[in-house]
Amino acid sequence: MVKWTEEERRIIRGVWEKVDIDEIGEELWARALIVYPWIDRYFGSFGDIFTTTAILKNPKLAALGKVVLSALDTAVKNMDNVKAMYAPLSRQHYEKIKVDPDNFRLLAECITITIACKLRAELNPQVQATWQKFLSAVVEAMNSQYK
Amino acid sequence: MSLSDKDKAAVKALWAKAEGKAAEMGGEALGRMLVSYPQTKTYFSHWGDLSPQSAKVKKHGAVIMGALGKAVKGIDDLTGTLAALSELHAFKLRVDPANFKILGHNIVLVLAMYFPADFTPEVHLSVEKFLQNVALALSEKYR
Numbered sequence: 001m002v003k004w005t006e007e008e009r010r011i012i013r014g015v016w017e018k019v020d021i022d023e024i025g026e027e028l029w030a031r032a033l034i035v036y037p038w039i040d041r042y043f044g045s046f047g048d049i050f051t052t053t054a055i056l057k058n059p060k061l062a063a064l065g066k067v068v069l070s071a072l073d074t075a076v077k078n079m080d081n082v083k084a085m086y087a088p089l090s091r092q093h094y095e096k097i098k099v100d101p102d103n104f105r106l107l108a109e110c111i112t113i114t115i116a117c118k119l120r121a122e123l124n125p126q127v128q129a130t131w132q133k134f135l136s137a138v139v140e141a142m143n144s145q146y147k
Numbered sequence: 148m149s150l151s152d153k154d155k156a157a158v159k160a161l162w163a164k165a166e167g168k169a170a171e172m173g174g175e176a177l178g179r180m181l182v183s184y185p186q187t188k189t190y191f192s193h194w195g196d197l198s199p200q201s202a203k204v205k206k207h208g209a210v211i212m213g214a215l216g217k218a219v220k221g222i223d224d225l226t227g228t229l230a231a232l233s234e235l236h237a238f239k240l241r242v243d244p245a246n247f248k249i250l251g252h253n254i255v256l257v258l259a260m261y262f263p264a265d266f267t268p269e270v271h272l273s274v275e276k277f278l279q280n281v282a283l284a285l286s287e288k289y290r
Contacts, residue, residue, distance in 0.1 A: 027268075034268035035275060052269060109252070113271065116256045117263035125175075125199045128256070129183040 002137045004079050011130040015115065015123070016076045024114055025065035030055050032110045039103060068107070075138050083141045090145035104142040108135040148276050155222050157273035161265055162219045165258065172261055173212030174205030176253040184249050190242060211250075218281050225284040237288040244289060247282035254278060 004012075032039055033055050040049055046061060048054040055061065071089065075082045093099045112132060116123050123131070150158075165172065178199025180187050194203045214232060221228030236242050255274060259266040266274075 031268040031271065035272045113256060113259050113266075116259040117266060120260045120263065123256075123260065125179045125182040128179055132183050 001080070001083065002133075008130050008133070009079060011127050012076060012079065012134045015119065015127060015131050016073070018119055018122070019069070019115065021066055021069040021073065024111075024118070025067075025069045026062040027114060028065035028068065028107075028110060029061040030058075031114060032107055033061070035110065036103075036106045039106065042097065042099060042103075072111075072138065075134075075141075079134070079137075082137055083144055086138070086141035087145055090142050093142060094146045101139075101143045101146055104139045108139050111135065148279060150222065150273075150276055150280055154273035154276050157270050158219055158222065158277045161258065161262065161270055161274065162216065164265060165262060166216065168261060169212040169216060170209035171205075172254075172257045173208030173210070173215075175199070175208065175260075176250065176257045177208035177211060178204050179256065180250050180253040183253070187246055187249060190240070190246075215254075215281065218284075219277075222277070225280050226287055229281065229284040230287070233285050233288040236285055244282065244286040247285055248279075251275070251278035251282060 033043070033049060034052060043049050043061075046058060049058055049061065071086075074085060078085050093101075093104075112128075112135065115131070116128075119127075162169075178201075181191070181197050181204065182199060188197050191197055191204075194201065196202075197204060214229075218225060218228055226233075236244075255271065255278070258274060259271070
């Protein structure tokens with residue numbers, strides 16, 4: 001289980017406070033699909049995701065972005081218990097959606113870069129390191145039921 | 148994942164814009180790498196101060212970005228352009244090539260920080276592909 005110092009908790013909450021779930025949620029999957037296009041294998045039912053223009057205005061992607069960030073919100077509010085909280089999600093992604101878990105790492109990367117665009121210098125080196133540690137814990141939790 | 152003409156154009160355009168701040172950004176990227184990925188400090192233990200404020204870190208970051216600038220100019224032949232640097236990393240520095248990806252991530256992040264409006268998903272894609280190809284060219288002489 002990951003141990004968080006008070007300072008780390010403060011930093012993670014501080015970053016999360018500045019994230020507008022609607023705003024960031026809308027662009028999240030667009031970035032992921034454009035930068036890592038092979039992810040589209042999981043999006044057969046999402047309609048047109050085959051050009052940048054289509055991706056950028058696909059409402060299903062925007063909606064899914066908000067779903068993901070709402071789940072991340074749960075992780076921020078339950079930092080000491082992410083693995084247990086995410087077990088059902090992990091199982092769902094493994095057994096039902098059948099997602100290659102490397103994609104969790106790729107999506108985490110997109111989340112961090114999007115936040116870097118938003119927060120800029122506020123995401124100083126220490127904040128970056130702590131935020132990335134948090135996302136690594138989330139990614140690990142998403143991997144936990146893959147067995 | 149080879150570079151299309153569109154990728155090359157995107158990288159050149161962003162680099163032209165970023166050139167003035169390249170040295171500073173390099174220092175930032177290297178500094179952040181050393182903080183977020185402490186295992187990378189093992190290559191720099193002889194420097195003493197490895198904080199992002201360290202003069203040596205900032206200077207070396209600038210050197211790295213300078214080399215990347217040359218790579219952008221020689222983007223049509225990265226293997227040739229980076230041949231000498233590949234030898235340096237392979238035989239003298241002996242940096243585990245897995246670290247090129249780690250530094251690449253931090254360069255991407257710093258570019259996003261400095262030029263958020265320009266760092267669209269498409270530009271992000273092209274820059275990542277470019278850095279991946281740079282890493283490959285740098286790994287060329289390893290074995």
